[in-house]
Amino acid sequence: xxxxxxxxxxxxxxxxxxxxxxxxxxxxxxxxxxxxxxxxxxxxxxxxxxxxxxxxxxxxxxxxxxxxxxxxxxxxxxxxxxxxxxxxxxxxxxxxxxxxxxxxxxx
Numbered sequence: 001x002x003x004x005x006x007x008x009x010x011x012x013x014x015x016x017x018x019x020x021x022x023x024x025x026x027x028x029x030x031x032x033x034x035x036x037x038x039x040x041x042x043x044x045x046x047x048x049x050x051x052x053x054x055x056x057x058x059x060x061x062x063x064x065x066x067x068x069x070x071x072x073x074x075x076x077x078x079x080x081x082x083x084x085x086x087x088x089x090x091x092x093x094x095x096x097x098x099x100x101x102x103x104x105x106x107x
Contacts, residue, residue: 034070 001023002016011019032040042050057069 001020002013005011005016005019006013038053042053060067060069
């Protein structure tokens with residue numbers, strides 16, 4: 001769907017994700033919980049990696065009550081980050097002409 005929105009309508013990436021997300025929710029898609037997302041991530045050929053995740057998650061949560069294992073947010077179409085503009089720059093140039101990064105003096 002996103003490819004069609006881009007090729008046929010020229011919509012930018014965030015708009016593609018927002019429309020695709022709304023269509024998915026209208027069709028009955030429900031955002032998975034963190035546990036469901038992790039379970040789905042470690043199926044098939046990646047199932048052998050699940051014990052590594054479980055050991056790491058246990059070690060991380062043992063650091064204290066204020067530490068949790070989280071994905072931050074489960075991917076949702078309408079919350080996509082904008083694409084990097086680095087590909088729009090010519091090779092060998094870090095910033096467009098006339099633009100420099102902001103700098104602050106450190107103590």
